[in-house]
Amino acid sequence: MVAMTTTALSVRGLTKRYGSRVVVDHLTLEVPAGVVAGFVGPNGAGKTTTMAMLLGLVRPTSGAGTVLGHPLDHPARFLPDVGALIESPAFYPALSGIKNLRMLATVGDHDVDRIPALLELVGLADRGNDPFRSYSLGMKQRLGIAAALLGDPRLLILDEPSNGLDPQGMREMRELIAKVAADGRTVLVSSHVLSELEQVCDWLIMIDSGAVLFAGAVADFAADSDAALTIATTRPADLPKLRQVFADAGHLVELGDDRLVARMHPGDLDAVAADLNRAAFDAGIVLTELSPKHTTLQDRYLSLVDGSTR
Amino acid sequence: MTHVIRAQLIRLLRRKTMVLAAVGATAFAVMAATTVFSSAKHGGAGLGGRAVTLETLAGKGGGTLAFATAASFIGFFIFVTFIALMASEFSGGTFRALLLRDPRRLRVLVGQVVGILIVIAGIAAVAELLTFALSFLMAASRGVPTSAWLSSGGAGDAIKNYATVLAGVGGWAVLGTTLAVIFRSAPLALGIGFVWAGPFEHLVANAWTTGNQWFPGLVLQSLIAGGTNELALGRALVMGLVYVGVAATATLALVATRDVTA
Numbered sequence: 299m300v301a302m303t304t305t306a307l308s309v310r311g312l313t314k315r316y317g318s319r320v321v322v323d324h325l326t327l328e329v330p331a332g333v334v335a336g337f338v339g340p341n342g343a344g345k346t347t348t349m350a351m352l353l354g355l356v357r358p359t360s361g362a363g364t365v366l367g368h369p370l371d372h373p374a375r376f377l378p379d380v381g382a383l384i385e386s387p388a389f390y391p392a393l394s395g396i397k398n399l400r401m402l403a404t405v406g407d408h409d410v411d412r413i414p415a416l417l418e419l420v421g422l423a424d425r426g427n428d429p430f431r432s433y434s435l436g437m438k439q440r441l442g443i444a445a446a447l448l449g450d451p452r453l454l455i456l457d458e459p460s461n462g463l464d465p466q467g468m469r470e471m472r473e474l475i476a477k478v479a480a481d482g483r484t485v486l487v488s489s490h491v492l493s494e495l496e497q498v499c500d501w502l503i504m505i506d507s508g509a510v511l512f513a514g515a516v517a518d519f520a521a522d523s524d525a526a527l528t529i530a531t532t533r534p535a536d537l538p539k540l541r542q543v544f545a546d547a548g549h550l551v552e553l554g555d556d557r558l559v560a561r562m563h564p565g566d567l568d569a570v571a572a573d574l575n576r577a578a579f580d581a582g583i584v585l586t587e588l589s590p591k592h593t594t595l596q597d598r599y600l601s602l603v604d605g606s607t608r
Numbered sequence: 609m610t611h612v613i614r615a616q617l618i619r620l621l622r623r624k625t626m627v628l629a630a631v632g633a634t635a636f637a638v639m640a641a642t643t644v645f646s647s648a649k650h651g652g653a654g655l656g657g658r659a660v661t662l663e664t665l666a667g668k669g670g671g672t673l674a675f676a677t678a679a680s681f682i683g684f685f686i687f688v689t690f691i692a693l694m695a696s697e698f699s700g701g702t703f704r705a706l707l708l709r710d711p712r713r714l715r716v717l718v719g720q721v722v723g724i725l726i727v728i729a730g731i732a733a734v735a736e737l738l739t740f741a742l743s744f745l746m747a748a749s750r751g752v753p754t755s756a757w758l759s760s761g762g763a764g765d766a767i768k769n770y771a772t773v774l775a776g777v778g779g780w781a782v783l784g785t786t787l788a789v790i791f792r793s794a795p796l797a798l799g800i801g802f803v804w805a806g807p808f809e810h811l812v813a814n815a816w817t818t819g820n821q822w823f824p825g826l827v828l829q830s831l832i833a834g835g836t837n838e839l840a841l842g843r844a845l846v847m848g849l850v851y852v853g854v855a856a857t858a859t860l861a862l863v864a865t866r867d868v869t870a
Contacts, residue, residue: 354711355704355868373711382708388701390619397618404615405716406709445705 306331306453306484307352309363309370314347314356314508321347323508324361329486329501331452334479336495336502336516337488340603344508345488346385349457352486353382366453378406381451383459387442391431395422395441398430399448408448416444420474436467443474454478456487460494472498492599504599511602520595525564527571530557530587531578540583547577557587609719611710616723629731637738640678645746662752669765670747671757675739676769679732680833683780684805684825686728690784691801693724695794704868713863721785728781729774736770769834772841776832779848783824786855789862824851 307329314322322344329335339345350356352365354373368375389398396413403410417426420440425433433441439459446454456475460468476498479485489495492504502519504511512519531540534556541558544551549570551560562570567590578585648662660677664670697703697720706716740757747754756762784801791797805825813819813826820826820838827839827847835841 350867350869353708355707357867377708377711380708384704384708385701388705390702392624393619393622397622401615401618402705402709404618405611405706407611408709446708448709 304331305329305364305367306333307335307363307365307486309348309352310361312348312351312361312363313359314344314351315359321508322351322358325505325508325510327503327510327513329484329503331484332482333501334475334485334487334499336492336499337486337505338492338495338502338599339488339490339505339511341490343490343506345490345505346457347508348505349382349384349455349486349488352455353377353380353384355384376453378449379452380455381446381449381453382455382457383439383442383446384455384457387438387445389430389438389441389445392429394427394429395433395444396426398441399445402445403448406449408450412448412450413444416447419447419477420444421470435462436464436470439463439467439471440474443478447478452483454483454485454487456485458488458490460489460491468494491596493594493596496595504602506603516595519598524561525567526591527560527562527567527574528557528587528589528591529560529574529578529585532584532586536583540578540581543577543581543583544574547573549574549577609715609722612706612716612719613723613726615706616720617726620724620727625727629727630734633731633735633738636678636682636735637675637742640674640735640739641742641746644674644677645743645750645752648750662750665743665747665750665752666754666756668756668759668761669769670752671740671743671754671762672736672766672769674743674746675736676773676832676834678739679735679773680776680829683776683828683832686777687780687784687801687805687825688798690721690724690781691788691797692794694720694785694788695792695797698788698792699794707868713868714860717785717789717860717863721781725774725778725781728777732770732773732777736766736773740766772834772845773832775845775848776828779824779828779831779852782852782855782859783828786859789859821847824848827851 305328310326312322312325313320325348337345347356351358352370354377358370363370365376366379390401393401395417399413399416400410403413414423417423420443422437422440422444425437430438430441443456443459446456459475460471463471472494475485475487479498487495487499496516500516501514502516503513529540529551531537537553537558541551541553544558544560549560551558560570560574571588571590575585575588644660645665648660648665651661651663660673665673703716707713710716744754787797787801791800809819809823809825813823817838820830820836821843827844830836830839831841831844831848835844
């Protein structure tokens with residue numbers, strides 16, 4: 299039975315302990331159906347363990363949840379609609395890519411006729427008959443994604459698919475993720491580098507030390523980001539005076555070694571820049587630099603992680 | 609479970625594997641027939657402590673006696689093969705990959721073991737037939753009459769020999785899988801299995817002959833040989849079933865409850 303739901307994944311208080319070590323700590327989150335969700339956190343944050351619990355490989359110490367509307371502790375009910383690549387791609391080295399996929403398709407009772415199209419999709423059509431052990435790391439990851447797609451899943455769970463890839467391989471992986479998500483399936487993809495994912499994700503879950511730091515739409519995360527203006531003058535000695543001028547104009551700025559830095563909401567950047575420029579001009583101080591700097595999602599993510607570890 | 613078995617057959621029934629199996633079966637048949645027939649004497653003791661004499665070779669089961677006698681020595685090979693194959697399933701992550709397609713763990717594990725055993729059963733059948741054919745040649749060279757081999761009683765003995773070999777091989781397969789599941793590391797499981805079933809059991813049994821009746825490896829060796837002077841077939845079968853039952857229960861319990869982290 300296919301459970302129709304607008305929430306692809308939902309977990310409440312999901313916890314995994316190994317002895318006294320807490321790997322996942324009361325994780326509560328939801329992933330709406332149809333989004334590409336980036337699951338971001340530093341190495342050891344608990345991403346893989348969380349994904350393994352979502353796939354029935356690891357049993358939670360406590361907590362509950364649903365995957366595609368089915369309880370987490372009944373993986374047989376939802377796994378036919380889930381494709382996954384978790385940890386490293388695991389295949390039989392002596393078998394060709396095609397035979398490895400045939401094996402997995404047979405176990406899952408999937409249509410083996412889909413294999414050529416899947417190899418084409420992941421860019422391995424011309425290497426399908428080569429043994430898996432002859433594949434490069436990027437090719438192995440792509441074969442892993444082809445395997446995950448064997449059952450034409452509604453939910454795709456990918457654990458660090460770009461891990462170890464060169465920049466070209468990472469770009470190809472992002473394009474592949476965007477391609478497989480275009481069919482409307484939900485994708486949960488993990489990485490320890492947000493910049494790898496921010497171009498393809500519309501939903502973000504950030505965790506560290508097994509706990510959620512942020513969960514929501516990328517747009518909401520970006521809206522919380524700030525921007526900055528860096529200001530320099532012809533005479534650094536004027537900086538304290540300029541700082542007072544800006545304060546009188548209602549703008550608090552920080553004094554650096556040879557610069558002033560004003561922080562603001564990204565939407566206010568242009569107006570504040572004009573205001574500061576005018577105030578400096580009126581005070582008779584010539585500016586040599588008034589440059590905007592947007593805080594990237596990666597900066598904000600790192601500041602969140604830093605904050606959580608303090 | 610048939611899906612998992614079919615998948616295993618896709619993996620194993622490859623040209624390279626089949627060529628290796630054919631070479632192995634042929635080498636086994638040549639070695640078994642030549643060794644057993646050339647070492648057999650009138651009324652003397654043969655290999656493995658079992659009475660393999662020119663007279664027993666002339667009996668109705670003589671055509672497959674070489675197969676059964678030599679097969680008792682390949683149990684250890686089956687044991688280490690299963691350890692290596694199954695442990696690499698865990699350490700290499702392929703067991704995990706199969707569980708992502710079918711999360712019913714016990715079905716996947718049993719299907720994998722059965723799939724390998726089906727292939728081994730096929731290879732054993734070929735090896736028995738080849739040994740039977742080569743035994744005719746060897747019988748002629750040793751002056752052993754073969755008329756009883758082709759009787760209905762001879763066919764019955766051939767089937768019985770085949771069945772006991774398969775039963776023993778199945779036992780070794782379960783024990784090997786148990787070690788693989790416990791340790792999930794091929795080098796570690798192989799090391800422990802090798803030391804236990806190799807030197808340990810045999811050295812202890814040399815000093816304490818009752819060990820032949822109790823050590824699991826030696827029990828299975830006796831089972832494959834169709835019984836030995838130290839352990840009759842019936843008792844070997846019962847004890848083998850007990851060991852296999854305990855090992856299988858422990859293995860299935862571990863697989864069912866343990867996290868799959870590799």
